Amino acid sequence: MKKILMVEDIPDNAELARKVLLSAGYQVTHASDAETGLEMALAEHPDLILLDLGLPDYDGQTLAGWLRAEAETAQIPIVVFTAWPEETARSMAESYSCDGYISKPLLKVNQFLVQIASFLK
DSSP states (O other), rough: EEEEEESSSSSHHHHHHHHHHHHHTTTTESSSHHHHHHHHHHOOSSSSSEEOOOOOSSSSHHHHHHHHHHHTTSSSSSSEOOOHHHHHHHHHHHTTTOOOOEEOOOOOOOOOHHHHHHHHH
């Protein structure tokens, strides 16, 4: 079973994505801020990290940099999970060595799951 760490501070967004991912057979852990996300990534070695860019303590870009700097997490796919405009999300994902982005709100469940699967090669 593939393990996904979701770093998302808005409870409704996190809960919806968690339910969808669980229904598809993924194991999901959740952090609501960057520091907790870093700790969980280092401890759990997820197969994928879904990363919101607007977090309450440090922004998602900072967390992506920390994750890429750590040997244990440097190769884990990081997918920006954001409501930011598409061009901004794409630019941020590229700038911070993320593997891609998925737009919020999560409206098309099947499309979301196809996107997630594509990052879990």
